[in-house]
Amino acid sequence: MLINKLISATIFQIQNMYRLPFTSLEIFFVPEQAYIFMIIEAMADAAVADGMPRAQAYKFAAQSVYGAAKMVLETGRHPGELKDAVCSPGGTTIEAVAALERGGLRDTVITAQRACSKKSHDMSTAK
Numbered sequence: 288m289l290i291n292k293l294i295s296a297t298i299f300q301i302q303n304m305y306r307l308p309f310t311s312l313e314i315f316f317v318p319e320q321a322y323i324f325m326i327i328e329a330m331a332d333a334a335v336a337d338g339m340p341r342a343q344a345y346k347f348a349a350q351s352v353y354g355a356a357k358m359v360l361e362t363g364r365h366p367g368e369l370k371d372a373v374c375s376p377g378g379t380t381i382e383a384v385a386a387l388e389r390g391g392l393r394d395t396v397i398t399a400q401r402a403c404s405k406k407s408h409d410m411s412t413a414k
Contacts, residue, residue, distance in 0.1 A: 301360055318403045322396065 327348045334344035359366055374381040 318399070322399065323352055 306372075323380050327345065330348035330351065331341065331344035334347065337346070355369070358369055362369070370384065374384060
């Protein structure tokens with residue numbers, strides 16, 4: 288698949304640039320793609336439930352993720368600071384953030400990342 292080739296090429300370039308072990312990069316670039324795809328899908332599903340056509344919902348959700356990632360990379364600001372900057376007091380965004388916190392988003396992502404790291408370590412030492 289093209290996406291796997293692109294991810295592998297990206298991992299190889301970053302590995303050489305920063306001299307990181309492959310497992311460190313694998314943990315950061317491979318599973319996160321799946322997480323983000325799931326987030327895009329969930330955002331689109333919610334938009335469809337609110338009446339937006341699916342194709343448009345996928346585009347809007349993907350563009351939102353792209354824009355947020357670009358802001359983190361280009362501004363150098365902490366992601367929490369950027370999140371706070373877009374949350375108006377009593378507004379829709381802070382309401383959504385509160386719902387994500389009640390649902391355990393951070394803990395779920397951290398738990399998934401740690402499980403990935405453990406599995407990668409286990410696989411590399413089982414040889």
